[in-house]
Amino acid sequence: MAIGEQLQQIKRTLAPANVTLIAVSKTQSVAAIREAYEAGQRRFGESRPQALCEKAAQLPADIEWHFIGHLQTNKVKLVTGLAHTIHSGDSPKLLRALNDEAGRRRHIQRCLLQVHIAQEAAKFGFMPDALRRLSAEGFFTTLPHLQIAGLMGMATFTDNMSQIRAEFRMLRRLFTEVKQTTFSDNPAFCERSMGMSGDYTIAVEEGSTMIRIGTLLFTH
Numbered sequence: 001m002a003i004g005e006q007l008q009q010i011k012r013t014l015a016p017a018n019v020t021l022i023a024v025s026k027t028q029s030v031a032a033i034r035e036a037y038e039a040g041q042r043r044f045g046e047s048r049p050q051a052l053c054e055k056a057a058q059l060p061a062d063i064e065w066h067f068i069g070h071l072q073t074n075k076v077k078l079v080t081g082l083a084h085t086i087h088s089g090d091s092p093k094l095l096r097a098l099n100d101e102a103g104r105r106r107h108i109q110r111c112l113l114q115v116h117i118a119q120e121a122a123k124f125g126f127m128p129d130a131l132r133r134l135s136a137e138g139f140f141t142t143l144p145h146l147q148i149a150g151l152m153g154m155a156t157f158t159d160n161m162s163q164i165r166a167e168f169r170m171l172r173r174l175f176t177e178v179k180q181t182t183f184s185d186n187p188a189f190c191e192r193s194m195g196m197s198g199d200y201t202i203a204v205e206e207g208s209t210m211i212r213i214g215t216l217l218f219t220h
């Protein structure tokens with residue numbers, strides 16, 4: 001199926017929920033991204049700083065880039081200001097580096113806090129209790145050049161639908177909790193970035209506001 005048709009099909013399933021679709025283009029060529037752009041898609045997700053820079057330089061300026069991969073602190077210069085939203089704020093050290101880089105540029109960088117919700121060891125993200133502790137300590141109020149706009153999580157790669165649902169539900173509950181305890185006077189804290197090609201329908205049922213879809217969109 002062509003990218004345009006695939007886009008329409010995914011959007012039909014999302015229509016009632018008002019969910020933002022991020023087209024994950026991390027393994028795609030500039031030509032494939034352009035095809036999706038011409039079909040109307042404007043939000044794309046990249047996971048490597050260098051690739052983001054190279055692709056952004058070759059593609060229209062009205063694309064809204066989302067950075068979704070693990071970001072090393074020595075790469076924050078490449079991504080700050082270029083990415084509309086960084087989904088992968090996964091450590092105090094990285095958030096501090098992003099805040100400082102944004103400050104140097106007089107920019108407010110929008111980013112999400114990535115939470116480790118999966119039962120897999122290898123993925124990045126704050127453990128829920130670490131996030132609660134940092135919230136309670138007031139850490140997130142010490143980053144004036146970041147707009148912290150919500151949480152991101154990835155479910156375990158499994159066929160067990162009830163496990164996936166439970167993980168998304170945990171992220172949703174954690175969102176509500178830290179919204180109340182820490183971000184109640186911050187209307188920008190509103191996003192739950194959860195759901196990929198294999199599990200986005202469950203994520204939407206569990207309150208996702210942004211889904212990140214690669215394979216389903218580009219593989220045909």
Ligand SMILES: *Cc1c(COP(=O)(O)O)cnc(C)c1O
Nearest residue numbers: 024068196197198212213214215
């Ligand atoms: C690759 C990737 C996706 C997209 O995964 P698909 O299964 O191809 O839809 C979404 N989120 C993150 C963080 C990714 O790295």
